[in-house]
Amino acid sequence: MNRELEHLLRTEAPQVLGALVRRFGRFDIAEDAVQEALLAAGQTWPAEGIPENPRSWLIRVGYRRMVDLLRSDQARHRREQEVGAAELAMREPERRANPAPGTDDSLTLLLLCCHPALDATAQVALTLRAVGGLTTAEIARAHGTTEPTMGARISRAKQRLARASARFTPPTDADRAAASPP
Structure with a gap:
């Protein structure tokens, strides 16, 4: 130089x-x-x-x-x-991928889909997809919109959950005990 x-x-x-x-x-x-x-x-x-x-x-x-x-x-x-x-x-044995027999993760999944970071429309669409097992096309028809629009809505909802650091964490026995009436 x-x-x-x-x-x-x-x-x-x-x-x-x-x-x-x-x-x-x-x-x-x-x-x-x-x-x-x-x-x-x-x-x-x-x-x-x-x-x-x-x-x-x-x-x-x-x-x-x-x-x-x-x-x-x-x-x-x-x-x-x-x-x-x-x-x-990995350090929390109660929250591992192998739940106890009889554990139903669909409730936890439902709660995750209804996270407060999502608006009501996104909550419904994501719940129908994840918990209800509907296809994007079926959800789009139910909402009176196109499949690409609904696909984008579901994708944005997942992104919002990621940005909000929402986690799939089933309630522990302590959580259940605290929520149960005495």
């Missing part, structure tokens, strides 16, 4: 970093994104020439990398939470 390009990159780096930190509020990740934008410039510009507005080019590349880094960070965080929940479930 020639001295002129190196000087330009050193001069622009703080401005690019400032723009990304102002936009995203995450200094740690913004710094990594700027470094990657500078690296891309160092590899691209000698062959293709310096763009008309180098700062905008660096900010755009840094912005894209910042979005990638944030998505990756969020995905890693979700995976860690899922692993933690799975480990917790």
Whole structure:
């Protein structure tokens, strides 16, 4: 890399970093994104020439990398939470996948489908699908809508449950005892 390009990159780096930190509020990740934008410039510009507005080019590349880094960070965080929940479930023998004889998971599934994070229409559609065993086409006909619309509604309901961290957790004996009248 020639001295002129190196000087330009050193001069622009703080401005690019400032723009990304102002936009995203995450200094740690913004710094990594700027470094990657500078690296891309160092590899691209000698062959293709310096763009008309180098700062905008660096900010755009840094912005894209910042979005990638944030998505990756969020995905890693979700995976860690899922692993933690799975480990917790394995330590709770009453909530394992092999319930005691006579246990009916349909009540728990019904309660999950009626989670407060869902609106009434989504609750009904998801309940008919999961507990009632109806097909998406049958549910769509019952609601007077198209199958793709109902499929999207059910899919969004599942996504809302995931975002709300709703879990399929059957009540324990202690839960049942607390809910029973004395």
